[in-house]
Amino acid sequence: MSAVFRKYRYYIFIILVGLGSLAVLNGLLQLDQQTIIFPDCDNYLQSAQKMYHKFTGHFYRPMVMAFITGIPYLFGSSDAGIFTWSLVVNIFCWLSTSILLFEILKNFVSQKKAFGVAILPLLVVGNTVLNFHLLTENIFVFCIMLAFYTLLQYSKTRHFGYLSFSLAVFISSMLIKPGAKFLAIVIVLFYFKELLKNYRQRSMIFFYGSVLMVLIQVVGMRIQYGDFTISYIDGVTYHNYICSKAECFKNGTTYDQINNPRAEYLFTLDFTEQKKVAAADLKNQLQNNFPNFVKAYFDDVKENTISGNSCIHFLENKKNSPDFDFWKTFFFDVTKWQNRMLSLLAVVLAGYFMLKNFRTNRWKFVIAFFIAYIIVLSGISCGQGDRFHLVTFPFVFLLLGLFLYRQKGTTLFSEPPQT
Numbered sequence: 001m002s003a004v005f006r007k008y009r010y011y012i013f014i015i016l017v018g019l020g021s022l023a024v025l026n027g028l029l030q031l032d033q034q035t036i037i038f039p040d041c042d043n044y045l046q047s048a049q050k051m052y053h054k055f056t057g058h059f060y061r062p063m064v065m066a067f068i069t070g071i072p073y074l075f076g077s078s079d080a081g082i083f084t085w086s087l088v089v090n091i092f093c094w095l096s097t098s099i100l101l102f103e104i105l106k107n108f109v110s111q112k113k114a115f116g117v118a119i120l121p122l123l124v125v126g127n128t129v130l131n132f133h134l135l136t137e138n139i140f141v142f143c144i145m146l147a148f149y150t151l152l153q154y155s156k157t158r159h160f161g162y163l164s165f166s167l168a169v170f171i172s173s174m175l176i177k178p179g180a181k182f183l184a185i186v187i188v189l190f191y192f193k194e195l196l197k198n199y200r201q202r203s204m205i206f207f208y209g210s211v212l213m214v215l216i217q218v219v220g221m222r223i224q225y226g227d228f229t230i231s232y233i234d235g236v237t238y239h240n241y242i243c244s245k246a247e248c249f250k251n252g253t254t255y256d257q258i259n260n261p262r263a264e265y266l267f268t269l270d271f272t273e274q275k276k277v278a279a280a281d282l283k284n285q286l287q288n289n290f291p292n293f294v295k296a297y298f299d300d301v302k303e304n305t306i307s308g309n310s311c312i313h314f315l316e317n318k319k320n321s322p323d324f325d326f327w328k329t330f331f332f333d334v335t336k337w338q339n340r341m342l343s344l345l346a347v348v349l350a351g352y353f354m355l356k357n358f359r360t361n362r363w364k365f366v367i368a369f370f371i372a373y374i375i376v377l378s379g380i381s382c383g384q385g386d387r388f389h390l391v392t393f394p395f396v397f398l399l400l401g402l403f404l405y406r407q408k409g410t411t412l413f414s415e416p417p418q419t
Contacts, residue, residue, distance in 0.1 A: 014095065029327060068139065098119060098122055101121065105402075124390065124393050126308075139176060145395070148367055171211060178233055190366060243278075301378055353399055354369060367398060
């Protein structure tokens, strides 16, 4: 028994640290007592209902997230059971992300140092709180960490199966978060030569399978709603957020996410018209209101960098605990400062690793590119608290570990010869 414990002690400790952190926050903030369902959560529930009850797709939420969310429906679950299942899936992905981070880092540093870095994401309050909501963030982060883990295995072994699986996960991630589509395209282009050389191999089934899922998604959307698209959420997002804010700057008015006449008008249209109106509006803003559009973009990035976790902001004192307000304020402030410090660190480390590894190590470059991609993309929206940037935080810790301990494992810091 002691030999088994010694072998798996770091994995056990990671799980215990995570569950301990979760238990503390749950006890102080009454997370499991909350009943509020945010609009995004309701959308994900609707997407699962459409897939499992009506065998149709959702206009905003793609099919992989709908499939994961709705699995309990196969066993006769109620809608309430979906939220319980979501908590289980989120916690599994959240803990597994740190375990994968540990697995990656121990290729470069001692297990003790890898463990020290791997528990850091479990102490980020924003990521922890999101476990209690039917949202994509922790599932998406796990998928991307898994993709980077298998991409590292490819860099080490040159076994093509690892690359095919990794790229398949990147491609499939756009069916969890549609905003990941350009990320997936860029990463596929990075490894396009390897794909061409190995297109007949059996392991290409992973890559072909993920592409097929995307094709099913876009064709299904065309048949059901009228357009070849993964989701209509992109047009809604940039129309209702960055373009609306740019228009407010132009007119000298205050942007209000809730009371937004432009958004109210857009939602009166069918989905094809929403897409057309949003695209025309974006073109108009770029051609005729570009300075205010740029101002709105940087204002969004700033807001996404300095804000605290909105889920904490809306917590209610269900148990009438006398110290609830203190802990609510305290942890909300913690999320603000964690967001600010880690977002700044994200920009610095992403820039450093992209410049240093562009020609020497694709694996590290792609990790840095992913972080930069998320930060840059966050400028199209606002009013989400720390939800945009906290997706990058586990990867920020990964790059931080590689930077602090870069003197070790030097053989993995250059691109292996291609065959």
